[in-house]
Amino acid sequence: MSARIMVLLAVALGACSEVQAPRGEPWGVRTTLAADGAWQIRWQGRASVTVDGLTTAADGVLRLPADRSSAVRVGRTAFTVWPRREDPCAPARFVVLGDGRASVDGVGPSAYWAPMLAEAVARAPLFVLNTGDLVKNGEDRAEWDRYLRTLPPWPPVLAVRGNHDRGPHFADLGMAPADVFALRAGPIALVAFDSEGTDAEVRARLPRVEAALAAAAEAPFRVVAMHRPVWSRGNHGSDDRGLVAALVPLLERHDVALVLSGHDHDYERFCPSLGLGPSRRCVAATDGVTYVVSGGAATFTVPVPGLSRRVDPAVAVADEAASRIFSAAHHMVEIEAVGGRLVGRAWRTRAGNIGPPGLLDVFEITRESSCPR
């Protein structure tokens, strides 16, 4: 099939994937994370809202505590909000999807985004993490409206901002609570930050990333999410942002277990490693930082590694030695942590692949934990 036909097909499928709300009903009902850790229910339009039997009317947003379950109804949409369970001995599970943007302007999410998100939601995670590039042209509100219509009321779909998500809408629509934000769930402390903007803007966020990691020192697993990969053999390559020399020592100072990124349209996992560039070395999974690139919800994925010409040749050699799997499969990554054991499973999704869905990759990271076995 030619690329032109595939683009037209993707546009058509993308248009068909929209879910139209009944006339007069609030639409785009979804849950987001507030900066202080509360859940926020958001929607478009004025709605009658019922929480645990109490009804009120509200315009577009309602705040809920994140430490207990709530039965919620917004218009005709009814759902249950789950508590976050910050107890480090409680199990936690979330699913990662990334780069679900269309390849052409005016569409928003790719044709695969909505069905892949449905597959992720079917796994009943506490939240879904989008590794960025939610839409193609972030300045176009119509693209965001198409994205909003794909979101479920629950679970929350949290995101880090990608380079395509430029403009005011990402923040205004509450896709992330801040340019640096943290979320605790069981043994996982997720610290997410915005890798977009000027170099000065991005570097100015690093002290807050470091403070958030320091504040989560007692959590068994510190997990960092950012759009642009530290290491990658994908199209953009390693250190696309020029941050690695500052970022890798910071990650290692705080014993970060896992870094999740997007930007490149593929799946790639590197060995747990310590060190920078050509002096990077693979170490035991108890000690190093495991880097995963997950950008597998795009219209097109890239099957060939090593295409970037901007990567230092010595770094490219180290990247090849450290890479454990590179795949162009459309996929999602399920992260599950209990006590001192974190398991990542990359799943080939039903959507986007010619072959059957199934397990693409499994990795395990362990850390000290005082939780009973």
Ligand SMILES: [Fe+2]
């Ligand atoms: Fe990107």
